[in-house]
Amino acid sequence: MKNIDIPVGISDFAEIRKNNFYYIDKTGLIEELLKTTATKVTLITRPRRFGKTLGMSMLENFFDIRKDSKLLFEGLVIADKQALCEKWMNQYPVMFLSLKSVDGNDFLTAYSQLAYEIGALYKEHDYLLESPVLGEEEKKLFWQIKERQAGKIEIMRSLQILSQLLNKHYKKEVILLIDEYDVPIAKATSNGYYREMLEIMKGLMQALKDNPSLRFAVITGCLKIAKESIFTGTNNFVSDTITDTRLNEYFGFVQSEVDQILRDANFTDKADLIKKWYDGYHFGDFDVYCPWDVMCYLRDLLYKPEAKPASYWRNTSDNSIIRSFIDYAGSSITNKLENLMDGGYIIQKIDENLTYDYLHSSEDNLWSMLYLTGYLTQKKGIEYRGELPEGTVALTIPNEEIRYIFETTISKWFDESAKKWNREALFDAVWSGDSESITREMSTLLRRTISYHDYREDFYHAFLSGIFTGAGYQVQSNKEHGEGRSGIVVCDSLNGRVAIFEAKRTKVLKDLETECDKALQQIDERMYAKDFEDAYDQVLCYGIAFFKKRCMVKRKES
Secondary structure, eight states: OOOOOOOTTOOOHHHHHHTTOOOOOOTHHHHHHHTTTTOSEEEEEOOTTSSHHHHHHHHHHHHBTTOOOTTTTTTSGGGGOHHHHHHHTTOBOEEEEEOTTOOOSSHHHHHHHHHHHHHHHHHHTGGGGGOTTSOHHHHHHHHHHHTTOOOHHHHHTHHHHHHHHHHHHHSSOEEEEEESTTHHHHHHHHHTOHHHHHHHHHHHGGGGSSOTTEEEEEEEESOOOGGGTTTTTOTTEEEEOTTOOSSGGGSSBOHHHHHHHHHHHTOGGGHHHHHHHHOOEEETTEEEBOHHHHHHHHHHHHHOTTOOOOOTTGGGSOOHHHHHHHHHOOHHHHHHHHHHHTTOOEEEEOOSSOOGGGGGGOHHHHHHHHHHTTSSEEOOSOOOSSOOOTTEEEEEOOSHHHHHHHHHHHHHHHHHHHHHSOOHHHHHHHHHTOHHHHHHHHHHHHTTSOOOTTTOHHHHHHHHHHHHTTTTOEEEESOEETTEEOSEEEEEGGGTEEEEEEEEEOSSGGGHHHHHHHHHHHHHHTTTTGGGTTTOSEEEEEEEEEETTEEEEEEOOO
16 A cells, blocks of 8 residues: 555545646647647536546646646646647636535525625636726726626626626636536426526526637536527537547546556555446446546555445435436336346437436436436447447446435335325235235235345345335344244234344245245244234234236235
8 A cells, every 4th residue: 555645535636736636647638639629619517427527627727827837737647749749738718617515595595605606706807907908897897796796698698798808807718617508407307496597597608609708618517408598609619528538538547547546555456346337338339447546546445454345426416316217117117227237238219419407308318317417328339230329328226325215215215105195005915914905905015116136035035125114013023933033023012013024035936826825835834923913913824925016916825
């Protein structure tokens, strides 16, 4: 193990470089962007935590005319491009605006947050208030926006205004960087003020349209929301998404970079584990690791070499997209989710031009959202007869971390949903000893669940527990009773009765009854009921056998 400083949670390029924190060289992004300087606006969309903000901070430090960044880039790939550096490094005024913190439960709160961020951007350039080339009216308008005393129209046009003032002051065109541009609209959609925020965002993006003060702009986000017409009329607009190849090696870690990290930290023995948990994303022609996960796990390993992988990506979001997806689920979606969670893939139509207000209007939109936000990825090397249908992609869960997110989210959904289901008929059947009715009611509930891992016994165990938990019963699972561990024990202490379930799983439908009988035999041989006979008036014992989403229940006769 080597002593290297891992900058988890730091997205300021200058801070990382000045403090000699560990940095994977992504400065090739600069040269790649400058190959197409005629492109006015480049929109880069990637899932969260794939290095977008750090990349934008790197661009800011390279271009900003107010900085002297030579030492920051010393030893990095871009420093070898001497002619390019002489022409571009610290040669242009830069506006860098991040919208990732613009949030609120109502429009007024979110709008105030946006005005605050714009005011902060203006404060970075408050030297313009002393500029000899700006007029008094221009300075007054600048001050009003900076101090958040400007009106709605001025806020909507604030980026365009600032670019014009900087252009006039420096006599140079401006480079505009906007990070996480779609966050305000995503938050607005979730909280019911979509139309109001969309109007504001359209106004802000006027800075991109026929603006002679603009050299070029780079914008990042999770989704390409062109259908909202935010960028309508923008000249020379180019988008780079996860289906493209041009910039994908600069967002996320490719295999050679992960190999280098593990060598530098002396953790090459963890390579297979890290690959299993955090690799698996296929962006264009590149196979990519989630950089946030790799760095978080490496940090934990430096503190505790025996540390196990964790779901770091999950902890940065509530993963509400999966929950809303499941809430929408019909039988088609349920079957597809089961296939994915079993390690398979699905063929699905993908639309990269999503619109937030119609996100839940179709199943295709939901699958597209899961793909574009990093919960699913392209499946490589599949065997498919003929060509994939036009516009479709083979989708799969990329790695163990995302599989864990799906499993925990779905488990929580099932626990909550089970409490809402009308189970009175099932409970009545259990306490009356009606095994045929129990079979029928449980089969109905089974068809409403999402199952995976080839219907392992622990799935059915969780299914049984979930039915009774939260319904006023005491539920015991795998507790020692008699001469062994029983499956599920449901106690109704108030009415002095208990139900014991022993569950079996079969891989063949015709063996349901045989497995049922085996379960009852196990209850009898191991005397599971013995511990309850003195304390309860009624002890009911059931053998239950499962085959996929079918079951059979038999009662042990007294």
